[in-house]
Amino acid sequence: IRLGILEDANNRGRLAKLLRYTSTKSNGTLVSLQEYTDRMKPEQKHIYFLTGDSVKKMRQSPHIEEALERDVEVLFMTDAIDEYVVSQVQDFGNKRLINLAKDNARLDEPTERDKAIEKERKKKYEPLTERLLTLFGKSQVRKVILTRRQSSEAFILSTQENDMTPRMVNVMNQQAISSLHTMRYSRVLELNHRHPLVRDLLTRFEADANDQTAIDVAWVLFGTANLQAGFPVSNQAMYAKRVNRLLRGRVGLAADDTILPPDDDEYDISDVKPDTTGTDEGLLLPVDNDGDESSDKEDAEPTAAETKPTKTEDDAGDL
Structure with a gap:
């Protein structure tokens, strides 16, 4: 059919x-x-x-x-x-x-009063919408708007009327046509002005456009919205780092607190006989990778200076 x-x-x-x-x-x-x-x-x-x-x-x-x-x-x-x-x-x-996954979907037509309120609300949140568009870059989002939806989420990702949904792109990318594999997602970021996190972001960015906490919160909310909408999170490692950093701050840990030293000496194991089996000659020691320590280094974390609103932050890898 x-x-x-x-x-x-x-x-x-x-x-x-x-x-x-x-x-x-x-x-x-x-x-x-x-x-x-x-x-x-x-x-x-x-x-x-x-x-x-x-x-x-x-x-x-x-x-x-x-x-x-x-x-x-x-x-x-x-x-x-x-x-x-x-x-x-x-x-x-x-x-x-x-x-309903399109950015213009709504259950009711707006009244003249609704339109007037939306116009004034747009002015109020313009510092936030412009800052986020600069932060994420146009390769990540086509535009940033205030949502008309009634939702409990802070960020919602949708697509424009004539753009393909993430599911459609995934379907077409699975076809045996190589040119389709270069297709990009076109996302619209909808901000829920009634969500406390969105209001906090507005306050923070108005006070300091390079507030690192606000930047981390924005990226984590954006990554979460991608997962909910079916879009890919291009840099999962960075997403995890930002979540970890926010959790550290929430429980009162410093961002530079390192892993604790080994705690083997804290435990009483005097009743355990020492292991005398084998000798050094019979042990398999870990292979030294010729002193190459590059695999143990984390990617350098972007600083607030790298996300100044005066520059276009069009880096898809920072998600």
């Missing part, structure tokens, strides 16, 4: 009636687009859906959080070909199909 929709434009509308998906209200059973529209709330204008690897993952997505709270049904599309199908079946029964 899905292949027919892609190949048979004349019968695309008829075939769309045969599509079946699970949803937030179907309890695991398959529902048609007609069944979905028949039970839509009177004020609902669109058909909402998400694409992903599994229903479990999609239920945990920040993109669906508001719909679940407001009891709005969302279709789950788990087949790789569904990404192609929804690009061809863009409406059904005069209802548009809306991907």
Whole structure:
């Protein structure tokens, strides 16, 4: 059926009636687009859906959080070909199909009052949105905006209307066409202005654009948002270092506190007989790598000076 929709434009509308998906209200059973529209709330204008690897993952997505709270049904599309199908079946029964992972997705149309408030809010948070765009660089995010979603997350990553989702890019990169492997992700970073971490970042960056704690928090939130949205974390080692550094600060440890010395002498093992088996000649000693210590050195940590807002920080490897 899905292949027919892609190949048979004349019968695309008829075939769309045969599509079946699970949803937030179907309890695991398959529902048609007609069944979905028949039970839509009177004020609902669109058909909402998400694409992903599994229903479990999609239920945990920040993109669906508001719909679940407001009891709005969302279709789950788990087949790789569904990404192609929804690009061809863009409406059904005069209802548009809306991907909640897009940056312009919203459950309600804004009122004039909403638009006026959003305009003023944008001005207030402009120092933060501009600083984060400089910090992450345009190779990481296309733009930084304030989200319209009701969410408990600080950072949410989405894509623009005509850009491919991370799942679509992954599907195409798996095809036997080498040129597709160079395709890049296009991300939109949505900031939740109601989240305390976002407000703290605004305060910190307004006071000091190179605040190292704020920089670490921003990168960790960005990495976490990538994982939630299905985007890759390009530098997992740096992500782990930043998490570790923030945890040290949270429990009162200095950033330069090193690993403690061996504690073997703290334990009473006087009743254990010494091991006299073997000699030095029979021991296998570790091989000395010709004094090469390069493998034991960590990558140099970027300093605050390297992230000055006057310079473009377009380094995908710093994630």
